[in-house]
Amino acid sequence: MMDTLALRVAERDLLSPTLLRLRLTSANANKLPSVTPGSHLVLDLPVKDGARRNAYSITQAGKGGTFYEIIVRHSPTSRGGSAFVHKELTVDSILNASCPSNFLALESTAKKILLIGGGVGVTPLLALARARMERGETLEFHQFCTPEEKPVFESLLAPFGQGVACVHAGRNALDFQTLFRRQPLGTYIYTCGPNAMMERVLTEATAMGWPERRIHQESFGAGGGNPFTVTLARTGGTIPVAEDQTLLDALESADVPITSLCRGGACGMCRTPVLAGTPEHRDHFLSADEKASGRWIMPCVSRAHGACLTLDL
Amino acid sequence: MIPSSPVKSRPVYLPFGISPNVQFSLILTDKPTLDPSCLRSETDPDTFDEVWVVHGGSTILPQQHNGLRSFRSVSQLTETLAGRLAHEQMGLRLYAAGSEDFIWKTARIAEQAGLSRDEYSLFKLGPLTRTVMCAHCHTLTRNISMTLITCDGCGATLEVRDHFSRLHGAYLGVQADAETPGILPTVEALT
Structure with missing residues (x-):
């Protein structure tokens, strides 16, 4: 299993009614592991009906392993994790986390990076943008949000300066074609936000001749879906998966041992064989052929077509 | 025909092909006998936005005519290319067709300008030397x-x-x- 870290909430800063910034330090005065920009942390959140493990991007890490900073959105469709962070965590609360990992690392050969964020998808992009800025490297940052939240995001993006960072209220406030057309050779796109937005970025850029490998995206789970039950073929037993719960959360709540890392369908650690039923794939890890075969599922993001699924667990 | 070799570093050149949906395409060749119009006619007359050809000869001026540009030497072409790519935007595709020496010179310039392997294509033409x-x-x-x-x-x-x-x-x-x-x-x- 992954090494776990004991963290203490050092600062708690409500940026808006639904956005909470936390500064986490080591609970036992150790140095925190160093992280690369784009890394995320999986927090163990002891909610009432079992444990939730949620992934949060590290927006900033202190020099010399002094702190990690994260921003957590309390969403009405929360699986319970973000509600717990907002309502239960106070300064000096202690919680466990897995060691950070990174699936959105910076391309070392990029001449420029173009960041496109939607809502709380701003979080990994903040770390990437800060790293580029500190090295004096070119970047351009566009952030989408609701009109009400524009001031909050403007203050988050203020360090990058006008002309580099821009906040857009509403999804049609920016013409992607014009934006993509004027990017110099050697530009990479990093996008994080609602799936529909990331899909639009990918579709429009590739239609204009951008290779797919120039577009990096990160999503942390695509919400819920229809409830279903999962049958464990080897150990026996059935586990219900609620509509607002991931399959991985359901398995973990039932103490089924399963290795996981990114919880976003990217790393492939939780890949599980399927014996019966049809998976509804939502990950970026399995190939198109593997998805079509229906023999594997990534329980961190994927669900079931139909009422049941049998796993080789 | 692609000769097979157990040595992995030996390049394998694919048949000539072009990517659809690009903003701008530029083909370079050091084979003046290769009529650029024959490259164009492989697909569509307007396939390439510009064709750059090394003709050789001291009387050649790098003038442009209907997207066709002639150069007196490989080094004149590669220097012009480096300057040009510094001002180009994403969505460009570069093609180089010709001797192995020439196409890999242009590949180096492309990489330095920020192009990735997905954005330039190399085609070896001429004898197996x-x-x-x-x-x-x-x-x-x-x-x-x-x-x-x-x-x-x-x-x-x-x-x-x-x-x-x-x-x-x-x-x-x-x-x-x-x-x-x-x-x-x-x-x-x-x-």
Whole structure:
């Protein structure tokens, strides 16, 4: 299993009614592991009906392993994790986390990076943008949000300066074609936000001749879906998966041992064989052929077509 | 036809093909006998936005006419290319067709300008000759068609390997009788 870290909430800063910034330090005065920009942390959140493990991007890490900073959105469709962070965590609360990992690392050969964020998808992009800025490297940052939240995001993006960072209220406030057309050779796109937005970025850029490998995206789970039950073929037993719960959360709540890392369908650690039923794939890890075969599922993001699924667990 | 080799560094060139949906396409060639219009007619007359050709000859001026541009030498073309790519935008595709030496020179310029392997394509045209780099004195010997050569730089008898350097656009040449002095392998035609 992954090494776990004991963290203490050092600062708690409500940026808006639904956005909470936390500064986490080591609970036992150790140095925190160093992280690369784009890394995320999986927090163990002891909610009432079992444990939730949620992934949060590290927006900033202190020099010399002094702190990690994260921003957590309390969403009405929360699986319970973000509600717990907002309502239960106070300064000096202690919680466990897995060691950070990174699936959105910076391309070392990029001449420029173009960041496109939607809502709380701003979080990994903040770390990437800060790293580029500190090295004096070119970047351009566009952030989408609701009109009400524009001031909050403007203050988050203020360090990058006008002309580099821009906040857009509403999804049609920016013409992607014009934006993509004027990017110099050697530009990479990093996008994080609602799936529909990331899909639009990918579709429009590739239609204009951008290779797919120039577009990096990160999503942390695509919400819920229809409830279903999962049958464990080897150990026996059935586990219900609620509509607002991931399959991985359901398995973990039932103490089924399963290795996981990114919880976003990217790393492939939780890949599980399927014996019966049809998976509804939502990950970026399995190939198109593997998805079509229906023999594997990534329980961190994927669900079931139909009422049941049998796993080789 | 692609000769197979157990050496992984030996480039494999795919048949000529072009990417759809790009903003701007530029093809470069050092084969003036290759009529650019024949490249164009492979697909659509307007396939390439610009065609750059090394014609050779001191009277050639780098003038542009209907997207066709002539150059007096490879170095004139590559210098112009580096300057041009510095001002280009994403969505560009670069194609280079010609001798192995030439196409890998343009590949280096493309990489330095930020193009990734998905954004430039190389096509080898002409005879199966190689440029060979001497492992001992680093001199490049061009237009090689046999497996044993005399290095232009140090005069060593070199055995031509399949190992290819993308940086130098050349194959490795090693002292042919290094293991047993005086005993040379038989000479064969390169494939």
